Amino acid sequence: MGNESLRGEGEALLSADVLRQALKKVGSERYHHQHPFHLLMHEGKLSRGQLQAWALNRYFYQSAIPVKDAIILSRSDDAEFRRAWRKRIIDHDGDGNARGGIEKWLKLAEATGLDAERVRSKQEILPATAYAVNEYLNIVRTRPLFEAVASSLTELFSRDLIALRMDRMRQHYPWLAGGLAYFEARLEQAPEDAAFAFEYVSTQAKSRAEQERVIQSLRDKCDILWAQLDALYFAYVQPGWPPPGAFRIES
Amino acid sequence: MGNESLRGEGEALLSADVLRQALKKVGSERYHHQHPFHLLMHEGKLSRGQLQAWALNRYFYQSAIPVKDAIILSRSDDAEFRRAWRKRIIDHDGDGNARGGIEKWLKLAEATGLDAERVRSKQEILPATAYAVNEYLNIVRTRPLFEAVASSLTELFSRDLIALRMDRMRQHYPWLAGGLAYFEARLEQAPEDAAFAFEYVSTQAKSRAEQERVIQSLRDKCDILWAQLDALYFAYVQPGWPPPGAFRIES
Numbered sequence: 187m188g189n190e191s192l193r194g195e196g197e198a199l200l201s202a203d204v205l206r207q208a209l210k211k212v213g214s215e216r217y218h219h220q221h222p223f224h225l226l227m228h229e230g231k232l233s234r235g236q237l238q239a240w241a242l243n244r245y246f247y248q249s250a251i252p253v254k255d256a257i258i259l260s261r262s263d264d265a266e267f268r269r270a271w272r273k274r275i276i277d278h279d280g281d282g283n284a285r286g287g288i289e290k291w292l293k294l295a296e297a298t299g300l301d302a303e304r305v306r307s308k309q310e311i312l313p314a315t316a317y318a319v320n321e322y323l324n325i326v327r328t329r330p331l332f333e334a335v336a337s338s339l340t341e342l343f344s345r346d347l348i349a350l351r352m353d354r355m356r357q358h359y360p361w362l363a364g365g366l367a368y369f370e371a372r373l374e375q376a377p378e379d380a381a382f383a384f385e386y387v388s389t390q391a392k393s394r395a396e397q398e399r400v401i402q403s404l405r406d407k408c409d410i411l412w413a414q415l416d417a418l419y420f421a422y423v424q425p426g427w428p429p430p431g432a433f434r435i436e437s
Numbered sequence: 438m439g440n441e442s443l444r445g446e447g448e449a450l451l452s453a454d455v456l457r458q459a460l461k462k463v464g465s466e467r468y469h470h471q472h473p474f475h476l477l478m479h480e481g482k483l484s485r486g487q488l489q490a491w492a493l494n495r496y497f498y499q500s501a502i503p504v505k506d507a508i509i510l511s512r513s514d515d516a517e518f519r520r521a522w523r524k525r526i527i528d529h530d531g532d533g534n535a536r537g538g539i540e541k542w543l544k545l546a547e548a549t550g551l552d553a554e555r556v557r558s559k560q561e562i563l564p565a566t567a568y569a570v571n572e573y574l575n576i577v578r579t580r581p582l583f584e585a586v587a588s589s590l591t592e593l594f595s596r597d598l599i600a601l602r603m604d605r606m607r608q609h610y611p612w613l614a615g616g617l618a619y620f621e622a623r624l625e626q627a628p629e630d631a632a633f634a635f636e637y638v639s640t641q642a643k644s645r646a647e648q649e650r651v652i653q654s655l656r657d658k659c660d661i662l663w664a665q666l667d668a669l670y671f672a673y674v675q676p677g678w679p680p681p682g683a684f685r686i687e688s
Binding site for chain 2: 312316321324410416419420424
């Protein structure tokens with residue numbers, strides 16, 4: 187956390203390839219594929235109740251995604267950018283015929299054994315879930331547009347995580363198999379979206395300091411995903427696991 | 438969490454006394470005096486490192502308080518209200534002679550053995566601390582003014598908690614005794630502030646539905662305090678403790 191705005195000031199611009207490597211490094215250190223909650227999930231060690239808690243809380247995140255994307259869309263004065271970005275809203279909200287990502291997530295929640303209306307009401311989510319998701323909205327609303335776009339770059343990493351997850355879910359939680367349509371769609375959508383967003387930030391960040399802001403925005407977004415799992419782990423699983431970069435007690 | 442806006446619609450207005458009782462009930466159920474992190478603190482069971490983590494994270498909360506109060510002040514068109522409310526900003530920021538609450542908190546952090554600059558930099562806080570505090574700012578920025586004011590009503594309960602805490606700190610962590618000036622000041626400030634805020638909301642909430650919004654705002658603020666301790670407990674202490682009202686796994 188904190189002010190990083192001066193980092194990179196006066197240094198040479200990174201090439202697109204080097205920028206991509208720097209973003210991948212953030213992913214390897216901070217993306218939530220490493221979070222103990224996901225490790226337990228992929229090892230088949232979560233109970234049905236724990237998967238319910240995950241599906242119910244993450245529904246809140248999923249249902250904010252088109253709002254986040256509409257904020258980003260609203261901040262661009264470039265019709266070409268807006269035409270490209272609106273795909274994301276359609277992907278999540280559907281188009282009246284094809285079911286969108288939010289409804290598909292609801293199907294996953296139902297496959298865990300939860301009633302759809304209970305999930306849709308959002309009444310039982312952890313407050314910390316709402317705070318983390320609202321912080322995502324704060325970021326895309328208040329930071330420069332290229333940073334808002336950069337915060338979506340966790341999609342650079344999501345395909346691999348989703349492929350692994352689908353495999354492990356079919357193996358360990360076969361009763362969930364009928365609820366995986368959300369992930370199925372994301373296998374294709376996420377890499378397309380990431381490619382567009384990367385292209386955008388790599389042309390819009392015109393100084394090394396701006397490139398550092400791109401990298402920081404991705405770090406901040408990783409923290410938002412991580413914190414949601416921390417809250418789940420604390421409420422529904424266990425121990426003491428400060429997120430990357432946070433204060434650690436001296437041993 | 439969730440939409441409570443219709444609660445109380447068409448029902449009779451509560452008297453000021455009954456409203457106060459309803460607020461006290463929220464406090465007894467949700468205020469953070471019950472949080473396991475505070476229970477450990479008051480039993481003398483926290484290590485110096487755990488108290489450092491607490492002081493360092495809560496510094497982020499303390500330093501946002503005058504920002505929160507300035508947002509509230511900025512939203513009132515009543516000079517009398519603004520004159521009364523600005524006292525809070527002075528209490529926390531100081532006046533050039535008397536040290537304000539933020540600096541006093543820094544003294545507490547130093548008494549735990551942390552370097553003031555390290556705390557002031559905010560670099561090592563838990564992301565979840567920032568999300569919870571920023572949600573407090575979201576609330577006072579976006580909800581009707583009487584709800585923003587109502588969110589300060591945790592001060593109805595803080596005097597008792599602070600008196601207990603000072604007593605237990607002197608008993609269990611005598612090396613902290615030189616850092617308690619923040620709490621000393623709050624013993625008097627908090628009840629004054631709470632009396633003003635209660636008077637304001639009890640005259641401004643003109644329907645039962647609005648009174649229910651007052652109660653909900655206090656609940657939401659309690660959740661914000663509670664979530665900060667959850668994050669500390671998860672990162673630096675232990676188990677599984679869903680906050681009041683959140684999903685619970687069926688046993």
